[in-house]
Amino acid sequence: xxxxxxxxxxxxxxxxxxxxxxxxRGASIQILIGPDDQAPHFFTRRFRLAPGGRIPRHRHATxxxxxxxxxxxxxxxLDEVERTVRAGDAIYIPEKVAHWYExxxxxxxxxxxxxxRTTQYETEWLEG
Numbered sequence: 001x002x003x004x005x006x007x008x009x010x011x012x013x014x015x016x017x018x019x020x021x022x023x024x025r026g027a028s029i030q031i032l033i034g035p036d037d038q039a040p041h042f043f044t045r046r047f048r049l050a051p052g053g054r055i056p057r058h059r060h061a062t063x064x065x066x067x068x069x070x071x072x073x074x075x076x077x078l079d080e081v082e083r084t085v086r087a088g089d090a091i092y093i094p095e096k097v098a099h100w101y102e103x104x105x106x107x108x109x110x111x112x113x114x115x116x117r118t119t120q121y122e123t124e125w126l127e128g
Contacts, residue, residue: 001053006038023125026053026103032051035117045113049074049103057100057126065093065113075102098126 002050013030021027026049033044049055049072057077077100078093085091091111093099103109113120 005040006040009033009037009039016036016046018048019036021047021055022123024053024055026050027055027101032112035079037078039117041117042114043117045115046070047111047113049099049109049111051100051103051106051108053101053103055101057098058123059096061128062095062120063115063118063121064095065099065115067091067093067114068112070110070112073105073106074109074111076100087110100127 007101012108013032013034016032018028018030021029028048029044031043033039033042035043047055057119061087067090069085069089069091071087076083076085076091077098079097079099101109
């Protein structure tokens with residue numbers, strides 16, 4: 001982490017590179033506010049899950065997720081309980097909760113995911 005004081009940041013998602021999500025099918029991530037921005041507490045990421053896309057089952061031992069669905073819908077599993085979430089839904093995933101995402105629809109699902117800033121972001125993949 002840098003010792004420099006954080007500065008305000010405003011940018012559009014179009015200004016941020018998109019990368020494939022590890023082990024996924026049809027999923028991409030953009031780090032909208034991240035390590036380079038010196039945000040002291042949280043990072044904001046934007047995910048896009050294409051029709052037929054899937055992020056495999058995984059969990060994080062010490063990281064909570066706070067999410068907001070911007071567009072489309074997807075099936076989300078939280079500790080083996082499947083729920084359909086859609087644009088306008090807010091989601092809280094506590095640490096240690098196993099979760100996966102799947103877009104069974106015909107349109108992209110886009111959601112924000114805020115996570116705490118940490119140097120110990122670890123993912124335990126539970127499938128594929």
